[in-house]
Amino acid sequence: MEITFKDVSYTYQPNTPFSHQALTNMNLTIRDQEFVAVVGHTGSGKSTLLQHINGLLIPSSGEVQIGSFVLSKGQKKQDLKKLREKVGVVFQYPEHQLFEETVERDIRFAMENFHIPKEDIQPRIMEALAQVNLEEEVLAKSPFELSGGQMRRVAIAGVLAMKPEVLILDEPTAGLDPQGQQAIMDLFYRIHKERGTTTILVTHQMADALAYADRIIVLAKGSMLMEGTPEQVFANPDLLAEANLDMPEVLTLLNHFEERFGIHIAYQRQSAHDLAKEMIEKLRET
């Protein structure tokens, strides 16, 4: 689904002393099946932006279009449930939202709420479980008996079982160990490719933005500071520093290398093995 923000501004608690403008004149198009990373320092407006995509927030001014849904202030109330069926959100620490007695009932909950036909529910549970790499045995367990990493997978399975066309991921790997982080990101990337979901990843990990995104959007103080392919965005270290963001480790390393040896190596998602090989080849040429 294509998503368009047209001159969107959002103010929390307007006309009160606590009034705070979190988004200012945001213009943005996310193409169907695109993988977009949204980065920005805490307080830059990332979460506010996300919450417009599934109708949790309605713009104070301007308009958000998601597929055929149009969200704008003063528009007559529409069925947001239909929108939310198509837009799956994995919130931060989604395991905090588990509440049912068994894993199965937790995964089932959203589907029942959205009136998915009864005969479809069981196959969808099994499919989602396989996608997040959990064994069938966990279905009968209480989610609270599971490890943190497993609980997160259960919460994600609940979102995937809805078969959303848009996946919104709000720091989905926060708090996991490095192996767990890698596994979760690989999982989302696979689903993005296999299902052709439009995927929006909010992250503090520049390495993930670099590795997975087609395009990166940099927010600062509620506005778009920069946007472009990872190559374009990370070619602007000064602007990133202004937004209080770091460069991905691999790029700073290649920059150090270039400063020392005067040799440029373009990063094209090479492994450490291939990078080392390229470094040596170029060193031997000099």
Added chain:
Amino acid sequence: MVAIEFRDVYFRYNEDTPWVLKNFNLKIESKETVAILGHNGSGKSTIAKLANGLLMPQAGEIFIDDRKITPTNVWEIRQKIGMVFQNPENQFVGTTVRDDVAFGLENRAIAREEMLRRIQESLQQVGMEAYENHEPHHLSGGQKQRVAIASVMAIHPQVLLLDEATAMLDPRGKKEILATVLSLKEQLAITTVMITHDLQEISIADRVIVMNKGAIFKDTTTDKLFNSHQELQSIGLTIPLSVQLAIELEQYGYPFSTYPLKQEELIETLWKSHLKM
């Protein structure tokens, strides 16, 4: 002096679940800075909870500052070992930063004059003195954790124990906490234990203990840790990029006496070898 000692400790959460720690032995000397590393479920957080008497072992003994933890002296022990946990949101009780630091002191019936002095002192130690009257929930994640550290430091503990204290912070917050811990180490030479799975954090430790399946897998100095990189990878630990590259570069005849945790070190070592070739 020994700050923390685990002697033949056994612990499990339930009688029908496997041992989390089995015949576990560990000694941390006073003034050491130790990182305890391991993936989720390796037993590292259990160590923290046993060390301050939140959990009691089924068998074995635990000593803090040479005193054995028993159900009767656990309050006294907690004075010696200050803990900072993962979630900054869960550690606040006061309505201002100052009240929050005061809370632990009031509980210990510290006299008012002394209390005011200690609040000042500990907020200065973490660089948060300008926020004394701020409301905790308006602070950034890194600032909240610094206040949590100040609350602990105000008790004058012998040991500061951070249990994944940076896991929920953004990159800037993580840097703030590392800088704070480093400065406490330099100012006060306090025994510091950092439980973590973040490889950046081990750079400020002198000693690294790697946990796997409830046992010590490696106990070594920070600069020697990655000499056993293959074993570390075999238990699912991620190797930092600079170390990965150094390992690869060695194959081409560029030697590394220690594997570099910092990129600058990697490039400098490579540069020196290159000049000799």
